Amino acid sequence: MFANYLIGLREGLEASLMVVILSAYLVRSGRRALLSRVWVGVAGAVVVSLALGALLTWGPRRLTFHSQEAIGGILSIAAVAFVTWMVFWMASHARGLSAELRGRLDVAAEAGGLGLVIVAFLAVGREGLETALFLWAATQAAAGSAGSTVAPLIGALLGILTSVAMGFAFYKGFLRINLSKFFTWTGVILIIVAGGVLAYGVHDLQEAGILPGLNNLAFDVSAAIPPSSWYGTLLKGVFNFSPATTWLEAIIWTLYVVPTLILFVRHIHRPASASAGVARVPSPATA
Amino acid sequence: MKTPLFALACSAFALTLSACGLTETTTPVSSGGNGEISVSSTSDACTLSATEASSGTLTFRVKNEGTEATEFYLYASDGLRTVGEVENIGPGLTRDLVVQVIAGDYVTACKPGMVGQGIRNTFTVTEPVSP
Numbered sequence: 001m002f003a004n005y006l007i008g009l010r011e012g013l014e015a016s017l018m019v020v021i022l023s024a025y026l027v028r029s030g031r032r033a034l035l036s037r038v039w040v041g042v043a044g045a046v047v048v049s050l051a052l053g054a055l056l057t058w059g060p061r062r063l064t065f066h067s068q069e070a071i072g073g074i075l076s077i078a079a080v081a082f083v084t085w086m087v088f089w090m091a092s093h094a095r096g097l098s099a100e101l102r103g104r105l106d107v108a109a110e111a112g113g114l115g116l117v118i119v120a121f122l123a124v125g126r127e128g129l130e131t132a133l134f135l136w137a138a139t140q141a142a143a144g145s146a147g148s149t150v151a152p153l154i155g156a157l158l159g160i161l162t163s164v165a166m167g168f169a170f171y172k173g174f175l176r177i178n179l180s181k182f183f184t185w186t187g188v189i190l191i192i193v194a195g196g197v198l199a200y201g202v203h204d205l206q207e208a209g210i211l212p213g214l215n216n217l218a219f220d221v222s223a224a225i226p227p228s229s230w231y232g233t234l235l236k237g238v239f240n241f242s243p244a245t246t247w248l249e250a251i252i253w254t255l256y257v258v259p260t261l262i263l264f265v266r267h268i269h270r271p272a273s274a275s276a277g278v279a280r281v282p283s284p285a286t287a
Numbered sequence: 288m289k290t291p292l293f294a295l296a297c298s299a300f301a302l303t304l305s306a307c308g309l310t311e312t313t314t315p316v317s318s319g320g321n322g323e324i325s326v327s328s329t330s331d332a333c334t335l336s337a338t339e340a341s342s343g344t345l346t347f348r349v350k351n352e353g354t355e356a357t358e359f360y361l362y363a364s365d366g367l368r369t370v371g372e373v374e375n376i377g378p379g380l381t382r383d384l385v386v387q388v389i390a391g392d393y394v395t396a397c398k399p400g401m402v403g404q405g406i407r408n409t410f411t412v413t414e415p416v417s418p
Contacts, residue, residue: 003356004377011375034332061310062346062385065371130375137380152379206371222402228355244400 001155006233008159011131013237018166021190024174041120045128053132068154069208074125076201082119087187151254184268195257199249200220218250300350329353333406334395349382351376355400364392390414
């Protein structure tokens with residue numbers, strides 16, 4: 001039951017973290033009204049994943065290995081592209097908020113709002129199918145006629161519930177960060193999390209044989225950080241840290257995280273009025 | 288309004304999946320009739336119901352009878368190139384790996400604890416016998 005619990009926890013964290021940070025970002029920049037779009041994206045991803053997973057579990061057809069890896073990989077990389085765009089979009093609009101005309105802001109919020117549905121859908125949906133297939137397998141084990149056992153299903157569900165509770169705690173924690181530091185900190189964390197998702201997507205494509213170098217490991221610390229341990233689970237769930245990382249994953253992670261962080265920090269710390277603009281964001285923007 | 292829309296989107300997606308050849312039916316395509324192989328993974332053993340099959344679509348039905356989460360791999364004969372893999376098989380779960388294979392030698396591996404080289408065995412895929 002504990003092993004299934006950890007799988008549920010890991011998959012749940014992988015899905016929830018980006019959503020949690022984006023939501024805190026929206027609330028802090030006075031766009032609480034747009035939160036509903038995040039929920040639409042999340043709900044859409046959950047429903048599509050569960051339905052598709054059920055179809056592929058009980059229906060006559062199964063997803064081939066290559067297709068599943070390719071879907072996971074491509075959606076992960078797409079999620080990173082959207083999240084990166086979103087971080088910069090929100091950072092620039094947080095800065096210029098006080099100077100901008102209300103009408104222009106609303107137009108931008110509309111455009112970003114559609115993007116919000118997509119980014120939330122991708123953040124949850126990228127590994128949603130794998131999670132759904134795992135959950136339905138646990139359901140099958142519980143419903144099976146011979147030697148049925150509910151322990152795996154209970155473990156998996158408790159794991160997912162824990163990840164939701166942790167996501168909520170992260171959300172509350174992020175909202176407590178001092179407003180002048182908030183956008184910098186959450187932006188930095190989001191970029192590091194996104195880097196992990198990108199590396200994960202690369203690994204999926206390596207497994208599918210679309211990208212090379214699956215067996216060229218940059219490092220392997222599986223002995224020190226076993227993937228089946230609770231700390232291995234947390235590192236994987238939060239940062240997508242893989243104890244056995246390939247060279248291609250390590251290189252792409254670095255090529256993404258380092259320049260993006262530099263650009264972002266420069267962007268948010270532009271001289272003079274920039275930081276003051278962030279601090280003056282009106283919190284209850286009732287638009 | 289929402290339900291028919293969703294049903295439409297879902298069936299459209301399911302159709303796309305099969306039309307693009309992303310899915311395979313579980314009924315064996317090969318005439319050999321051994322399209323489905325059951326695998327039992329424990330902490331120290333990886334037992335397959337058959338070590339030979341004829342080419343086409345194979346389904347490995349992997350049951351985790353150990354206490355740790357496990358993974359199942361099908362490698363090419365070099366033991367490096369991954370032909371197929373199924374992960375997140377928690378204790379007590381059964382998950383399927385569906386792969387298209389051509390005739391040749393392969394290596395199977397169960398990885399209890401999700402680390403290392405795994406418990407390996409050789410696996411042979413033969414040309415279907417023509418009558």
